Amino acid sequence: MKQEIIMAGFGGQGIMAMGRLLAYTGMMEGKEVSWMPSYGPEMRGGTANCTVIVSDKRIASPITTTPDVCIVMNLPSLEKFAPMVKPGGLLIINSSLIEKECERTDIEILKVPCNDIANELGSSKVLNMVALGAYIQKTKILPFESVIKAMKKAFAGKEKFIPLNEAALKKGAELVK
Amino acid sequence: MGERILMKGNEAIGEAAIKAGCRYFFGYPITPQNELPEYMSRRLPEVGGVFLQAESEVAAINMVYGAAGAGARVMTSSSSPGISLKMEGISYIAGADLPCVIVNIVRGGPGLGGIQPAQSDYFQATKGGGHGDYHMVVLAPSSIQEAVDLVMEAFDIADQYRVPVMVIGDGMIGQMMEPVEFKEPPKRDLPAKDWITDGCKGRKPNVINSLSLQPEKLEEMNWNRYKRYEKIKENEVKVETINMEDAEIALVAYGTTSRICFSAMETLREEGYKVGLIRPITLWPFPTETISKAADNVKAFLTVEMSTGQMVEDVRLAVNGKVPVHFYGRTGGMVPSPDEIIEQVKALGGGK
Numbered sequence: 343m344k345q346e347i348i349m350a351g352f353g354g355q356g357i358m359a360m361g362r363l364l365a366y367t368g369m370m371e372g373k374e375v376s377w378m379p380s381y382g383p384e385m386r387g388g389t390a391n392c393t394v395i396v397s398d399k400r401i402a403s404p405i406t407t408t409p410d411v412c413i414v415m416n417l418p419s420l421e422k423f424a425p426m427v428k429p430g431g432l433l434i435i436n437s438s439l440i441e442k443e444c445e446r447t448d449i450e451i452l453k454v455p456c457n458d459i460a461n462e463l464g465s466s467k468v469l470n471m472v473a474l475g476a477y478i479q480k481t482k483i484l485p486f487e488s489v490i491k492a493m494k495k496a497f498a499g500k501e502k503f504i505p506l507n508e509a510a511l512k513k514g515a516e517l518v519k
Numbered sequence: 520m521g522e523r524i525l526m527k528g529n530e531a532i533g534e535a536a537i538k539a540g541c542r543y544f545f546g547y548p549i550t551p552q553n554e555l556p557e558y559m560s561r562r563l564p565e566v567g568g569v570f571l572q573a574e575s576e577v578a579a580i581n582m583v584y585g586a587a588g589a590g591a592r593v594m595t596s597s598s599s600p601g602i603s604l605k606m607e608g609i610s611y612i613a614g615a616d617l618p619c620v621i622v623n624i625v626r627g628g629p630g631l632g633g634i635q636p637a638q639s640d641y642f643q644a645t646k647g648g649g650h651g652d653y654h655m656v657v658l659a660p661s662s663i664q665e666a667v668d669l670v671m672e673a674f675d676i677a678d679q680y681r682v683p684v685m686v687i688g689d690g691m692i693g694q695m696m697e698p699v700e701f702k703e704p705p706k707r708d709l710p711a712k713d714w715i716t717d718g719c720k721g722r723k724p725n726v727i728n729s730l731s732l733q734p735e736k737l738e739e740m741n742w743n744r745y746k747r748y749e750k751i752k753e754n755e756v757k758v759e760t761i762n763m764e765d766a767e768i769a770l771v772a773y774g775t776t777s778r779i780c781f782s783a784m785e786t787l788r789e790e791g792y793k794v795g796l797i798r799p800i801t802l803w804p805f806p807t808e809t810i811s812k813a814a815d816n817v818k819a820f821l822t823v824e825m826s827t828g829q830m831v832e833d834v835r836l837a838v839n840g841k842v843p844v845h846f847y848g849r850t851g852g853m854v855p856s857p858d859e860i861i862e863q864v865k866a867l868g869g870g871k
Contacts, residue, residue: 362696366525369698377525377696381551381634402782404695407856 343373343398345483346406349473350391350423351415351436356470360413361392363474367484367492368396376404389419396483411481413473415456417442434477436469452480452518459513468510475514486515523698528663528688529554531699532622533562535670536594538701541620542568543593545582547575549601550634551690552624556596576601580608580621587617588727590715592674596622599640600631602648609683610649614729616714616744618677620670621655621685624693627852635852636689636775641829644685645803652741654748656684656755657802659773663697669800672704676755679707680747681714687802689825691775691854751804758806759798760813762788766795768864769813771834772823773799776855780823783860794864802830810837819867820844823860825853 347364351357361377368375379392393409395401408428414420415436427433429448438457454476456469471493478486490508497504526534533555536544544559556572563570573579579595586593597605602623612619625640627633644657656676660666666688673684716725731737762784763769772780777798787794797813799806814820819842822831831846838844847863849855 362525365696369523369525375525375698378691379694381690381694400781401697401778402785403779403857404691404697405854407858 343396343483345396345411345481346409347394347396347411347413347477348391348406348409348423348426349394349413349415350389350419353390355390355415356467357390357415358392360470360474361394363489363493363496364394364396364484366496367489368394370492370495371484371488373397373484374399374401376401378404389416389422391419391423411477413477414440415469415473416440420444432480434473434480436473438469452476454514454517456514459517460510463506463509463513465506468506471507471510472514475511476518477514478511479515479518486511523700525696526663526699527554527694527696528666529624529693530558531663531667532596532670532686532688533558535667535701536620536674537562537566537568539592539671539674539704541592541594541674542566543583543586543591544568544570544595545573545579545586545593546595546597547573547579547601549598551626551693552596552598552622554693555622555624576604577608580605580612583619583621584608584612584615584617587612587619588615588715589717590712592678594620594622596624598624598626598634599628599637600626602640602643606643606649608649609655610651610653611729612683613649613653613655613744614651615727616681617683617727618674618681619683620673620677621683622670623685623687625687625689627850633852634690636691636825636854637850637852638689638774638776638825639827639829639850640687641802641824641826644687645805645833652745654682654751654803656680656682656751656804658684658686658757659800659802660686660688660692661774661777661798661800663692663695664699665800666692667699667701668704671701675704675707675709676751678709678712680751682747682751687774689775755801756804756806756808757800758809759796759800760809761796761798763795763797763813763816765793766813766816767793767818768795768867769817769820770794770796770823770860770864771799771810771820771830772796773802773830776823776825779855779857780860782857783864786857786861787864792864799830805833805837807833807837810834811839814838814841818842821860821863821867822846823855823863824848825855826850
């Protein structure tokens with residue numbers, strides 16, 4: 343098992359945190375993981391992005407030009423990363439902010455209205471957890487319960503945020519079921 | 520120690536230094552290593568240490584000189600242009616036989632260059648950088664776990680031989696997060712620090728200095744130091760070899776680039792190409808013998824670096840004309856992809 347994931351969006355959409363939580367979950371499950379953020383000039387043009395790799399084996403390069411999965415949270419990210427997805431791979435689109443259709447027919451496309459769901463839950467801040475919940479449910483790469491467990495560990499000392507994040511993860515997953 | 524935690528390279532390097540007994544850090548901000556001094560500024564006061572942001576890299580390395588002279592475990596870190604500024608101080612530290620650890624999270628150059636990963640400071644790190652007959656031990660981790668292990672060991676190596684040790688990475692090693700576990704480094708028999716200047720009540724004063732105006736004396740000091748370098752060459756070479764048993768093409772790469780070569784090698788092996796990887800972990804002392812021996816069995820070498828070709832010269836010296844040594848490089852912050860390397864290997868016949 344090996345999966346390369348690129349997550350991208352505006353600064354402030356919690357892209358890095360979403361990637362870290364995935365890597366953290368993988369580590370807790372005993373997998374090899376790497377998390378590589380974009381930094382410097384890559385951050386310009388409206389896309390903050392990170393690459394997460396989860397694998398059973400030693401991870402070679404922590405960056406990829408042909409990810410298995412892309413999660414794009416805004417239009418510039420769709421334009422930049424959708425062409426990179428491996429044929430047969432998965433593209434998750436935040437349909438709340440991206441109206442444009444992806445032209446590719448050789449990949450699976452999953453639309454998740456992340457902002458709308460997050461707002462319904464009471465905070466636009468958890469849109470990243472909606473996306474992550476949908477991704478985990480869709481790919482089954484790691485047990486859903488482990489993500490919840492990892493999230494609770496990540497929020498140690500800030501327990502008041504746990505219920506909302508948990509609800510967002512579950513809502514994202516429900517969309518896929 | 521013993522639990523796996525997810526940490527960013529720069530921060531893991533900082534924590535490793537603290538676990539190794541580093542209590543003083545002097546530095547100056549520069550991307551892509553800023554998380555390291557930031558981490559030290561928070562953590563060192565918690566363990567009774569001192570963090571100080573100096574007015575410049577030159578000031579910082581001279582503070583390192585002072586702390587090392589007083590017997591402390593001390594570290595500084597910077598990135599390429601800042602390391603150039605430190606070179607005068609590093610030469611003085613080497614001339615005064617002081618132990619310290621210097622972290623270089625390399626960025627594209629020359630000049631201010633860029634901030635993306637590069638390996639263009641190889642010459643500077645391994646062939647001098649400052650003036651005079653001196654060497655630094657240069658350790659090149661390729662993962663966060665290895666960065667942690669090597670930083671911890673770096674303090675021991677520095678103390679054992681009384682030399683500055685450089686840990687060299689790049690933006691990828693600095694910015695990436697991976698699981699790490701803090702383990703005790705291999706036990707070493709470290710000499711007592713009876714040469715330090717920490718107040719000489721009741722004993723003869725010690726003098727720490729790199730100035731020696733008598734040529735006979737300076738020559739003797741230099742040869743004595745050189746003897747220590749010979750010991751380092753005997754005892755401290757670290758290198759990883761993968762799939763070299765039947766390899767016909769040997770990739771040679773270190774740090775970040777070695778991971779990309781590993782990826783290329785895996786793909787090539789699946790396609791039946793006999794490709795191996797030699798990964799120098801110490802850039803100085805260089806694993807000359809490993810490469811020289813490999814040259815008896817392989818048809819060609821391909822050295823891959825994020826530079827216009829620096830380590831390749833040491834590979835050629837080690838191979839000594841036995842077989843061709845080819846080079847593939849990207850520079851300026853461009854990172855080669857596995858596909859580029861695969862293409863290069865296939866162009867060489869690929870060992871199939």
